[in-house]
Amino acid sequence: MNCLDFRRHCLAEPASRASEFLEHRLHCRSCARFAERVLAFQRKLAEAMAVEPPADLEERILLRQSLHGRSRRRFLAVAASLVLVAGLGVAVVRQLGHDPLAEEVVGHVVERETEIGVDGPAAMDKVPGLLAHFGVRADGPLGEVVLARPCPVGKHMTAHLVVEEGGSEVDVFLIPDAPVKGRRRVEVRGHTGIIVPCPKGSMAIVSRDAEAPLEAIEQRMMERLSWI
Amino acid sequence: MVMWSKESRYTMLVKAYSADLFRFAMWLCRDRETAEDLVQETFTRAWRSLGDLRDEKAAKAWLFTTLRREHARLYERKRLEMADVPTENLAAPASDSYDTRTEAQVLRRALAELHEDYREPLLLQVLGGYSCAEIGEQLGLSPNAVMTRLFRARKKLLAVLGEDELTKVEEAHS
Numbered sequence: 331m332n333c334l335d336f337r338r339h340c341l342a343e344p345a346s347r348a349s350e351f352l353e354h355r356l357h358c359r360s361c362a363r364f365a366e367r368v369l370a371f372q373r374k375l376a377e378a379m380a381v382e383p384p385a386d387l388e389e390r391i392l393l394r395q396s397l398h399g400r401s402r403r404r405f406l407a408v409a410a411s412l413v414l415v416a417g418l419g420v421a422v423v424r425q426l427g428h429d430p431l432a433e434e435v436v437g438h439v440v441e442r443e444t445e446i447g448v449d450g451p452a453a454m455d456k457v458p459g460l461l462a463h464f465g466v467r468a469d470g471p472l473g474e475v476v477l478a479r480p481c482p483v484g485k486h487m488t489a490h491l492v493v494e495e496g497g498s499e500v501d502v503f504l505i506p507d508a509p510v511k512g513r514r515r516v517e518v519r520g521h522t523g524i525i526v527p528c529p530k531g532s533m534a535i536v537s538r539d540a541e542a543p544l545e546a547i548e549q550r551m552m553e554r555l556s557w558i
Numbered sequence: 559m560v561m562w563s564k565e566s567r568y569t570m571l572v573k574a575y576s577a578d579l580f581r582f583a584m585w586l587c588r589d590r591e592t593a594e595d596l597v598q599e600t601f602t603r604a605w606r607s608l609g610d611l612r613d614e615k616a617a618k619a620w621l622f623t624t625l626r627r628e629h630a631r632l633y634e635r636k637r638l639e640m641a642d643v644p645t646e647n648l649a650a651p652a653s654d655s656y657d658t659r660t661e662a663q664v665l666r667r668a669l670a671e672l673h674e675d676y677r678e679p680l681l682l683q684v685l686g687g688y689s690c691a692e693i694g695e696q697l698g699l700s701p702n703a704v705m706t707r708l709f710r711a712r713k714k715l716l717a718v719l720g721e722d723e724l725t726k727v728e729e730a731h732s
Contacts, residue, residue: 341712342705343683343690371716376684378665383580384594391572391601441566482565 434484
């Protein structure tokens with residue numbers, strides 16, 4: 331590759347990893363300087379293209395999918411119920427003692443703990459917007475929130491908060507499309523939790539730490555959250 | 559090997575690529591609402607095809623290609639008067655993080671005025687991080703044709719910034 335070829339190549343693909351391109355750059359000081367200037371221009375170009383997306387774009391995409399999926403599932407559920415009604419009795423008997431909602435919630439908590447972690451103090455700013463998407467308002471502080479995201483949990487779209495309290499991480503889920511009949515404690519895969527009915531759906535509060543103050547957080551959430 | 563649920567894989571795709579896809583869409587249509595619609599439609603299609611998108615690199619290319627097609631379809635349908643949209647609309651409203659330096663503004667205006675044959679490969683390269691060969695596959699062009707377009711695109715933009723000294727060096731050689 332000669333200098334002219336190098337410079338043409340550089341103006342077309344400044345970050346090229348082609349071996350002859352890299353080799354020429356290594357041995358020709360003048361072309362190396364040229365490449366540096368083109369790369370500096372490349373950075374300006376990237377800055378100019380960096381249009382800021384809407385702050386809640388991700389949340390809106392995930393919500394739309396959740397709502398779309400829910401209406402399809404409702405249709406499929408009706409169709410399925412007509413066909414499978416005879417088998418339901420047997421299924422119900424076999425499912426006694428099994429808590430699918432708790433297992434889905436804890437499955438998500440495990441995934442969050444191992445793969446995602448928490449976002450830190452920046453999550454506090456996201457809480458009002460997240461809650462508003464789910465038709466909920468916070469009328470007071472909810473504690474030290476270190477993660478606030480819309481999360482799919484099994485077939486439910488949830489508002490997922492992680493609160494740090496007394497050295498423990500506590501996962502809180504608002505699940506508008508999962509109504510429950512009464513308050514219950516759950517023990518699944520080494521996690522302890524409470525699932526309580528809410529004005530819209532339910533709320534699950536879960537922690538890996540058996541000493542975590544779940545009741546205190548439950549009380550605070552019930553007092554300070556308003557379902558609009 | 560970790561087996562992700564469909565919902566988790568979808569969430570990861572949205573978190574990884576929605577911002578870059580929005581930027582790409584903005585430079586294609588130059589309207590924030592239309593850009594968001596394009597991104598939403600792209601991800602709706604992604605949900606339906608998620609079973610086929612096992613490889614992450616392939617998923618990214620699929621998303622960019624789908625957004626391009628959605629934009630072409632929308633353009634055909636509505637014949638948007640995109641050229642009349644002021645370049646200033648590309649800025650996020652009241653965003654402190656947005657670069658408003660004069661040089662960036664000049665460059666942004668020059669990008670907006672660049673012919674789409676030149677702008678599109680440049681967007682795919684800078685925002686998508688694609689090589690010339692990959693851009694060629696997306697646009698149905700040979701790698702050499704892509705290189706020519708990218709070369710001309712940069713030459714025009716450098717001239718606008720008064721940095722055509724770089725391209726003069728090239729001309730002196732030719």
